[in-house]
Amino acid sequence: MTSATHTGAATGARVVEGSAAARRILRLSVRSVALLYLLFLLVLPVGMVFVRTFEGGLGPFLAAISRPAFQSAFWLTIQISLITVPVTTALGIVTGLAIVRRRFPGRGLLNALVDLPFALSPVVIGLSLFLVYGADSPIGAFLESVGVRVIFAMPGMLLATIFVCLPFVIREVIPVLREIGTDQEEAAHTLGASGWSTFWRVTLPAIRWGVMYGIILATARSLGEYGAVAIVSGKIAGSTETMTVHVEERYLAFDLVGAYSASIVLATLAIFVLIGMQVYQSGRLRRRRTLEPAAAAGSAVTPGG
Amino acid sequence: MTSAAGARPIEGSGAHSRYDGRGFLGPGIAALYLGLIVLIPLAALLWQSLSGGLDQLAAAITSPQALAAIEVTFASSAVVVLINAVIGTLIAWVLVRDDFPGKAIVNGLIDLPFALPTIVTGLTLATLYGPRSPLGINLAYSAPAIVLALLFVTLPFVVRSVQPVLLELDREMEEAGASLGASSATVIRRIVLPNLVPAILTGCALAFARCIGEFGSVVLISGNVPYRTEVASVYIISQVEADQPGAAAAVSMLLLVTSLAVLTVFDLLRRRLSRHDELA
Numbered sequence: 005m006t007s008a009t010h011t012g013a014a015t016g017a018r019v020v021e022g023s024a025a026a027r028r029i030l031r032l033s034v035r036s037v038a039l040l041y042l043l044f045l046l047v048l049p050v051g052m053v054f055v056r057t058f059e060g061g062l063g064p065f066l067a068a069i070s071r072p073a074f075q076s077a078f079w080l081t082i083q084i085s086l087i088t089v090p091v092t093t094a095l096g097i098v099t100g101l102a103i104v105r106r107r108f109p110g111r112g113l114l115n116a117l118v119d120l121p122f123a124l125s126p127v128v129i130g131l132s133l134f135l136v137y138g139a140d141s142p143i144g145a146f147l148e149s150v151g152v153r154v155i156f157a158m159p160g161m162l163l164a165t166i167f168v169c170l171p172f173v174i175r176e177v178i179p180v181l182r183e184i185g186t187d188q189e190e191a192a193h194t195l196g197a198s199g200w201s202t203f204w205r206v207t208l209p210a211i212r213w214g215v216m217y218g219i220i221l222a223t224a225r226s227l228g229e230y231g232a233v234a235i236v237s238g239k240i241a242g243s244t245e246t247m248t249v250h251v252e253e254r255y256l257a258f259d260l261v262g263a264y265s266a267s268i269v270l271a272t273l274a275i276f277v278l279i280g281m282q283v284y285q286s287g288r289l290r291r292r293r294t295l296e297p298a299a300a301a302g303s304a305v306t307p308g309g
Numbered sequence: 310m311t312s313a314a315g316a317r318p319i320e321g322s323g324a325h326s327r328y329d330g331r332g333f334l335g336p337g338i339a340a341l342y343l344g345l346i347v348l349i350p351l352a353a354l355l356w357q358s359l360s361g362g363l364d365q366l367a368a369a370i371t372s373p374q375a376l377a378a379i380e381v382t383f384a385s386s387a388v389v390v391l392i393n394a395v396i397g398t399l400i401a402w403v404l405v406r407d408d409f410p411g412k413a414i415v416n417g418l419i420d421l422p423f424a425l426p427t428i429v430t431g432l433t434l435a436t437l438y439g440p441r442s443p444l445g446i447n448l449a450y451s452a453p454a455i456v457l458a459l460l461f462v463t464l465p466f467v468v469r470s471v472q473p474v475l476l477e478l479d480r481e482m483e484e485a486g487a488s489l490g491a492s493s494a495t496v497i498r499r500i501v502l503p504n505l506v507p508a509i510l511t512g513c514a515l516a517f518a519r520c521i522g523e524f525g526s527v528v529l530i531s532g533n534v535p536y537r538t539e540v541a542s543v544y545i546i547s548q549v550e551a552d553q554p555g556a557a558a559a560v561s562m563l564l565l566v567t568s569l570a571v572l573t574v575f576d577l578l579r580r581r582l583s584r585h586d587e588l589a
Contacts, residue, residue: 027493031407038403039415041396045461046421048444049437053429056436099339108336117343120351122515123568125522127542128561131549132350135357135558167346221423228426231524231542235549248428248525255432255529264436267429274424281424282417 050271057264068265076242077250078269084158084246085226088165092222096173097215101207103174104181118174121167129167130235133160137236156238161246164232169225173218180214181207217284224277228270354565357558369559377536378544379563385452385540386520389459390513397467398509404468405475419469422462427525430461435530450532455540458526463519467512474508475501507583514575518568 057065068074102108103115121129137144137154147154154160188210192202208215230248237244245253247266254262358366369375404416422430434457436442439449448454478501486496524542531538539547541560548557 023493030493034399035403035407035409038396038400041400042415042418045457045464046418049433049461050421050425052437052443053433095338095342098335099342102335102339106333106336108333110340111336114336114339114343117347120347123518123565123572125524125542125545125561125564127524127545128354128522128564129350131545131554131557131561132354134549135353135554136350138554140554141353163346167350170343170346224424228424228429230426230428231546234524235546248426251426251428251432252529255435263432267432270426270429274421274426274429277424278417278420281420 053264053267053271056260057268060261064261065265065268068259068262069269071262073241073245074250074262074266077245077247077266080245081227081247084161084165085223087162088169088226089219089222092166092169093173093215093219096170096218097177097208097211100174100177100181104178105186118171121169121171126168126229126231127235130164130232133163133167133232133236137163155236156240156244158244160236161233161244164236165226165229168229168232169222172222172225173215176214176218176221177211180211184210213284217281220277220280220284224274227273351565354558354561357554358562361555365555366559366562369556370563372556374535374539375544375556375560378539378541379560381452381455381537381539382521382541385455385459386517388456389463389520390517392456392460393463393467393516394509394513397464397512398471398505401468401471401475404472419465422464427462427523428529430526431458431529434458434461434526439530449530450534450538452538454530454532455527455538458530459520459523462523462526463516466516466519467509470508470512470515471505474505478504507579510575510579510582514572517571521564521568 069078099114099118103111103118134155135141137147137160139145139148139155144155152159154163188206189202192206197205228248229246230252233246234249234252237246237249239245239249239253241253247270251263251266251270254260254266358369370379400419404412404419425433434454435449437444438446438454438457440447448457482500483496486500487493491499522542523540524546527540528543531540531543533539533543533547535544541564545557545560545564548554548560
């Protein structure tokens with residue numbers, strides 16, 4: 005737009021009007037293509053699920069979500085999230101601090117391992133846990149003999165969820181820790197603060213935006229994980245069936261209302277996550293403006309599912 | 310790695326600078342955590358896939374059904390990445406340079422695929438583009454359905470990579486180009502695009518890595534017909550369920566190695582193009 009006025013200052017007004025009109029048409033058509041793509045890929049399909057769920061009124065939806073199978077899947081999923089998110093958050097902060105602030109052998113390896121879950125198919129993650137803890141492996145057989153069941157039980161589902169959620173907090177915390185440096189921590193130390201109080205009063209407040217953003221992403225993923233959990237859970241109805249597995253089970257049982265209703269609950273949670281992402285992203289980006297844009301972009305992109 | 314230390318000149322001052330003076334506690338916990346959760350399972354996967362020797366690994370990957378699944382996966386992923394490179398850049402451009410009512414909502418919507426559980430994505434797409442499609446478009450159980458599902462889940466990658474770069478791009482360069490008589494097309498081709506290529510590559514690499522492993526969004530709509538619409542991840546699950554962990558591990562290794570290779574190659578390419586030393 006401004007380039008048109010620049011040209012206008014130099015050359016004739018007619019040329020400018022012509023090119024301004026051309027630019028306007030270009031802009032409108034590009035905008036239309038982008039919006040139509042999003043409409044048909046995102047908005048209409050998600051909207052259609054809402055239409056299909058509520059086309060018979062609120063009754064069928066309420067009936068579906070009050071069924072014992074749904075209730076059990078819902079609370080199991082919440083339980084998994086409530087355990088895995090705090091674990092990945094606390095250990096994520098410790099790991100991030102270790103990678104950024106310490107020098108120790110194997111630091112590069114740890115740093116590389118952190119990204120691996122993003123590069124792995126959830127199905128591959130599930131399979132690798134299955135190979136370690138399944139009944140056919142020595143570790144699995146041993147644990148079974150002492151009465152600990154991992155695969156087709158809660159511990160396996162927790163491990164799978166922690167595996168897929170592991171990078172979120174770490175990847176958010178690392179760049180912020182690098183950016184803030186150690187000046188303030190050192191000042192606190194010099195003034196006599198203990199390690200703990202320096203962490204709680206200096207480090208944690210400085211990284212809080214990143215931590216919160218990571219928690220939001222990890223929560224979304226822990227509620228929505230399907231592939232990894234599907235393999236290790238054994239999909240036992242009423243026992244190891246999470247919400248996502250419940251959606252699939254209902255769909256395959258031709259109970260579309262059941263599948264849609266559970267999806268609506270998950271989609272509603274996703275919308276809250278989305279709002280949380282917008283809120284914390286603005287705070288996070290404000291903190292990280294000094295970073296190289298490409299680096300910021302790299303970690304703004306976070307696979308899920 | 311070392312460039313990060315540049316931001317902290319007093320880094321060398323040793324243990325005093327650490328919030329926690331207790332030696333290797335932090336690194337120890339970190340190593341235990343990543344070792345238990347990530348390293349041991351992956352070692353088991355590697356062990357399982359190599360336990361029968363390389364011949365058996367190759368045989369497992371080249372069995373007709375596995376090969377067909379790998380072909381379907383890689384072909385649809387390639388198509389999806391190419392579409393994303395174009396439409397993702399276009400959407401980023403609209404979000405940065407264009408202005409219209411509701412733009413903030415559209416911007417927020419881009420992250421929806423990351424927030425929505427993949428199985429819900431699959432159900433969602435099956436609803437609009439399945440047998441009961443109100444649009445009359447039934448893609449269920451076909452290759453285009455796989456592409457559609459992958460396009461949905463990978464939408465944010467290129468957009469979110471390109472957006473910040475476009476935001477930071479110095480518009481004076483473009484204005485200078487235009488005032489020197491360059492047409493809009495020339496400005497875009499010669500000035501804007503070269504600056505965006507590294508970010509587009511980053512987005513494409515992440516999207517490809519995501520595509521080849523994608524499971525939840527594909528499984529409901531693709532129909533999982535062996536040799537036709539069965540993707541690699543579905544093949545892996547079917548082999549686990551058929552008690553063939555060797556076959557499942559072999560294809561898993563292929564996916565793992567491919568996605569690491571793609572991420573590494575694209576990252577090198579991007580670094581060369583942008584000549585920036587990335588911190589992370």
